[in-house]
Amino acid sequence: MQNPQYNQQMEFFIDMQRCIGCHACEMACAECETNGQESMIHIHYVERAVSVQTTVQVCMHCEDPVCANVCPADAITKDDFGVVHTANTSRCIGCSNCVLACPFGVPKKEEKAELMMKCNMCYDRTSAGKKPMCATVCPSQALFYGTREEIEKLRPNSTPVNKFLFGQEQVNTKVNIMMPKGSTELRIHE
Amino acid sequence: MIRLLQTLNKMALIKASIAAIAIMVLVFVGSRNLQNFDAALIAYLLGTVFAVFGIAYRYSVWLQRPPTRLYWRRSIQFLFSRDFPFYLVRSVRLFFQNILFQRFIYHRSRTRWIGHFLLATGCLIAFAVTIPLTLGWIHFEFKPGNDTIYYAKVFGFEAGSFELGSFIAFMAFHALVWCSVLVTIGAVMMMKRRLTDGGLIATQTFEGDWLPLVLLIAISITGLGISYDYTFLQGKTYQFMAVTHAVTVILFLVWIPFGKFFHIFQRLAQLGANLYRYEGKKRGMAVCPHTKEEFATQLHIDDLKDVTKELGFDFTLKNGNSHLDLSPEGKRAALAKAHFEARKNAGAFFG
Numbered sequence: 430m431q432n433p434q435y436n437q438q439m440e441f442f443i444d445m446q447r448c449i450g451c452h453a454c455e456m457a458c459a460e461c462e463t464n465g466q467e468s469m470i471h472i473h474y475v476e477r478a479v480s481v482q483t484t485v486q487v488c489m490h491c492e493d494p495v496c497a498n499v500c501p502a503d504a505i506t507k508d509d510f511g512v513v514h515t516a517n518t519s520r521c522i523g524c525s526n527c528v529l530a531c532p533f534g535v536p537k538k539e540e541k542a543e544l545m546m547k548c549n550m551c552y553d554r555t556s557a558g559k560k561p562m563c564a565t566v567c568p569s570q571a572l573f574y575g576t577r578e579e580i581e582k583l584r585p586n587s588t589p590v591n592k593f594l595f596g597q598e599q600v601n602t603k604v605n606i607m608m609p610k611g612s613t614e615l616r617i618h619e
Numbered sequence: 620m621i622r623l624l625q626t627l628n629k630m631a632l633i634k635a636s637i638a639a640i641a642i643m644v645l646v647f648v649g650s651r652n653l654q655n656f657d658a659a660l661i662a663y664l665l666g667t668v669f670a671v672f673g674i675a676y677r678y679s680v681w682l683q684r685p686p687t688r689l690y691w692r693r694s695i696q697f698l699f700s701r702d703f704p705f706y707l708v709r710s711v712r713l714f715f716q717n718i719l720f721q722r723f724i725y726h727r728s729r730t731r732w733i734g735h736f737l738l739a740t741g742c743l744i745a746f747a748v749t750i751p752l753t754l755g756w757i758h759f760e761f762k763p764g765n766d767t768i769y770y771a772k773v774f775g776f777e778a779g780s781f782e783l784g785s786f787i788a789f790m791a792f793h794a795l796v797w798c799s800v801l802v803t804i805g806a807v808m809m810m811k812r813r814l815t816d817g818g819l820i821a822t823q824t825f826e827g828d829w830l831p832l833v834l835l836i837a838i839s840i841t842g843l844g845i846s847y848d849y850t851f852l853q854g855k856t857y858q859f860m861a862v863t864h865a866v867t868v869i870l871f872l873v874w875i876p877f878g879k880f881f882h883i884f885q886r887l888a889q890l891g892a893n894l895y896r897y898e899g900k901k902r903g904m905a906v907c908p909h910t911k912e913e914f915a916t917q918l919h920i921d922d923l924k925d926v927t928k929e930l931g932f933d934f935t936l937k938n939g940n941s942h943l944d945l946s947p948e949g950k951r952a953a954l955a956k957a958h959f960e961a962r963k964n965a966g967a968f969f970g
Contacts, residue, residue: 462817484955501686519882524892534947541726553821586970597933609965
C-alpha cells in the first residue's frame, strides 16, 4: 500500500451547509473500485419533517480511529498517509462494533456478507494522485479535495477545522470541515 | 536476547508453552509411545509444534484486547447459559455455514466464493489428513496374516479397514492429490482477482496477499510432484520432491501465526458475534433518540460504552447520556445540526 504518488499536500474539505442533496456523490462513490462498486458515502435529510437541510458524510479518517480500536478482529488499519482503510475482508467478522462506535456514523455493515465497509478516500485514485470520486462530481463544492491554498482562495470567510468534541471526547481527523472564519473546533453536543 | 524475551507477553507465553507441551504429550499418547510415529515426518512435527506455539501465543495476545475479550467472554457466557442446547445447535449450524462453507463470501462475490471455497476445502481436508499423520495419531497397518487388507489405527485403536487396490484405498492414498488440485484451482482464481481488480491492486501487499497464494500453490505443486514421482518416475526424483515439499510446508506452518493464515483461527469469532447478536435481540433493542427507530441491541450499545472507556475514549455528554446512544444516522444528523448552528451563530450560512 506504500505509493509514492500519494500527494500529501492534498486534503479533503467538507462543508455540509453547501450540500444540496443531489446524490451525485453517491453515484460517483459507487464507481470507486476499492468499494467493490458499493456506494459508501452518506447523504440524507437531517430532519425531514421540519427542514429541507441535507447532509453529506465521508469517513473523517481520525488520527486515533475509534473504529480500529474497537475492532475485535484487528481488521481496520491506518496507513502512513493517515488513511483509515476499510475492513480487511479476511479478518472482519461483521460484529458492527465499528459501525456503532464511530462518532461520525460512517462505517456500513453489509449484513449478508457479514462485512463492514467504509470510505477509504478512494484509495485507488488518491494513491495515484487523483481526487476522490465524490469530490470530482460535487456541483456545490460541499466536498472539495485540494490544497490549503486552494480552499483559502475559494472560501476566504471560512476556516478548515479538524477538531471535534463529542461530549468528553476530542476527536482529531485528517478530513476537515469548513467552519466560520476563526473557528478552532466543532462541539457536537452543547 | 533477554530484552527480546522481556517484550513477550507473559500470559501468552505461558499459554503457548502449555499448548506446545500438550501437543507433544499427545504425540506420545496418540502414537503409543512413538511406536506408531513416522520418523520421516520429524521436520513436519517440529513445524507443527512451532505453529501450535505461535498460534496459541498470538491467540492469547489477541484475546487480551478489550473488544476481543468482551466478545470471547460474552460468547462463552451465552453458550454455557441455560440455553446451552439451543446455542450449541446454532453454533454447529453456523460452523458449517460460515467456517466450512464460508457462505458469507458468496454474498461478497460468487466467483470469489468458488475460489475461496475450493482453496479452503483443500486446505481443511489436507489439515485433517496430515496433522494426525504427522502427530502419529493415525497409523496404517496390514491385518496380521493378511497382506491385502489395510487397516487404520487412531490413537492405537482400530478404526476401519479397506482392501488394497480398492476404490477407497485409491481415494485415501490420493487424498492429498485431490486437495492439491482444489487448492491450486482456488489459489489461481484468487490470483486472477488480484491481477484484475483495480481496488485490490491499489490496496494489496505482497506479504499480506500474494505470498499466501504463492505459498499454497508451491505446497500443492511440490506435493503433486511427490505423487508424480512415485507414479510415473519410479521414485527417481523422490529426494528432490520430498525436500522441496517439506521446505514449503514447514515455511507455511512457521508462518501461520504471523501472516494471513491466522484468519483461519480468527474466523471462529464470527460465530461468537452471531450468538451475541441473537442474545442481544432477545434482551431488547436500542432506540435512537434522533430517528426514533431501533438500530442495535441495547446490550451491544452498553458494552461498547464500557469498551470505549476502557480503550480511553469517553463519549459521555454533559446530561449523562452518551453520543453512542445515537444511531449512525443520528450521529451524522447531530454533526450536521451542530455545523448548521455554528454557521448560523456566525451570521452567515456560507463562507
